[in-house]
Amino acid sequence: MTAGTAIKEIALDDALPGMILADPILDKSGARLMAPGVALTEKSITALKQRGVPQINVVQPATDEVQHQFREHVLERLDVLFQSSQHSEPNRFLLDCLRRYRAKETP
Amino acid sequence: MIALTDDDITDAILHLPTLPSIVIELIHTLDIDDVDTNTLAHKISQDQALTAKVLGLANSSFYGMQSHVGSIPHAVSVLGFNSVRALVTATVLVQTLSSDPSSGLDYTEFWKHAIATALSARTIAKYIGLNPDHAFIVGLLHNVGRLVLATYSPVRYQEVLRWRSSNNTDLSTAEVQILGIDQKTVGRAVLKHWKFPPSIVDTLNTSNENFINEHQRAASLAAVADAIAYGLDVSAAEHDRVPVISSADWELLKLQEPALIAIFNTIETQFKEACMILGASPNK
Numbered sequence: 001m002t003a004g005t006a007i008k009e010i011a012l013d014d015a016l017p018g019m020i021l022a023d024p025i026l027d028k029s030g031a032r033l034m035a036p037g038v039a040l041t042e043k044s045i046t047a048l049k050q051r052g053v054p055q056i057n058v059v060q061p062a063t064d065e066v067q068h069q070f071r072e073h074v075l076e077r078l079d080v081l082f083q084s085s086q087h088s089e090p091n092r093f094l095l096d097c098l099r100r101y102r103a104k105e106t107p
Numbered sequence: 108m109i110a111l112t113d114d115d116i117t118d119a120i121l122h123l124p125t126l127p128s129i130v131i132e133l134i135h136t137l138d139i140d141d142v143d144t145n146t147l148a149h150k151i152s153q154d155q156a157l158t159a160k161v162l163g164l165a166n167s168s169f170y171g172m173q174s175h176v177g178s179i180p181h182a183v184s185v186l187g188f189n190s191v192r193a194l195v196t197a198t199v200l201v202q203t204l205s206s207d208p209s210s211g212l213d214y215t216e217f218w219k220h221a222i223a224t225a226l227s228a229r230t231i232a233k234y235i236g237l238n239p240d241h242a243f244i245v246g247l248l249h250n251v252g253r254l255v256l257a258t259y260s261p262v263r264y265q266e267v268l269r270w271r272s273s274n275n276t277d278l279s280t281a282e283v284q285i286l287g288i289d290q291k292t293v294g295r296a297v298l299k300h301w302k303f304p305p306s307i308v309d310t311l312n313t314s315n316e317n318f319i320n321e322h323q324r325a326a327s328l329a330a331v332a333d334a335i336a337y338g339l340d341v342s343a344a345e346h347d348r349v350p351v352i353s354s355a356d357w358e359l360l361k362l363q364e365p366a367l368i369a370i371f372n373t374i375e376t377q378f379k380e381a382c383m384i385l386g387a388s389p390n391k
Contacts, residue, residue: 023379030163030384081340084276084348090357091334091349097367098338 022057110287119259138304189240212257218387223341227332252294327356
């Protein structure tokens with residue numbers, strides 16, 4: 001999931017074309033009906049209703065403030081995760097790469 | 108500290124659930140070139156629940172297949188027998204070794220981390236020219252000794268968890284401190300018991316042993332994959348800490364930043380879906 005976005009579970013009846021799926025939709029056997037990141041269309045909503053999918057998870061774009069807080073939180077968590085291994089050079093390198101990776105994430 | 112003895116480990120392993128025969132057969136084929144894949148594909152197909160999960164994975168973002176994979180023999184022909192074997196083995200292991208509430212270990216967290224390590228190992232393998240399906244199994248089983256430790260002695264395992272949080276260390280360090288044994292040593296015994304070939308078993312070497320074997324690159328790959336999975340925080344457990352990566356392991360792989368970023372990306376793209384299909388994410 002990209003940074004600074006929130007995921008919201010909604011009933012399929014409330015789904016609108018243009019909403020972006022946050023999770024893949026699977027049928028009962030585990031086969032994938034739709035991939036995450038895909039925008040819903042009138043047609044796909046109808047198809048999901050016919051398949052009896054009750055609710056879906058969609059992405060909610062966040063405000064700048066929320067995004068900023070989210071990023072701060074993610075970077076703090078990285079420091080905690082690496083707290084006990086910072087003395088190791090490979091760990092420090094991995095941490096730096098992860099920091100840059102997280103910082104580049106765009107909603 | 109009273110260290111666990113070899114007898115304790117043997118006893119713990121005997122208490123593990125029996126693996127279904129199809130997986131025992133598949134494990135047996137791991138180091139064999141001449142395998143009757145048709146017969147095995149047929150046998151896998153007879154288990155409908157297993158088939159559904161394996162096809163779910165075959166059709167997931169994992170492989171990015173353009174066309175729908177509709178059956179096990181079809182999966183064998185388009186993905187190769189190695190991939191199907193890895194998927195079946197993973198599916199069955201997650202299913203067989205699930206949930207023992209008395210152990211104090213959170214199984215969902217355990218398997219989430221194992222799946223992320225497997226995905227991580229598979230992705231790194233492609234960068235350094237090792238077999239990705241083999242790496243997937245190695246990654247998945249990297250911490251399997253932990254399950255044995257936690258189920259064998261739940262009370263003492265609680266002590267491990269407490270020591271970890273109060274001393275702010277990674278789990279392996281706490282296990283060595285409290286139980287006197289590295290979970291990889293236990294893992295090796297488990298994998299030998301299940302008759303995994305040396306190419307898998309020998310990847311569980313411990314850092315203080317420092318022995319170089321022919322499977323060293325796969326072993327280093329698994330150690331780094333494990334650290335990356337913790338770094339990406341996929342299991343998101345409060346007390347998770349990234350274990351120390353040894354310079355020897357790191358230098359062997361020579362991973363540069365662009366490769367690492369691509370690896371992070373691939374793992375995060377595939378992770379949720381893999382967990383859902385394998386049943387390691389009960390509404391969490």
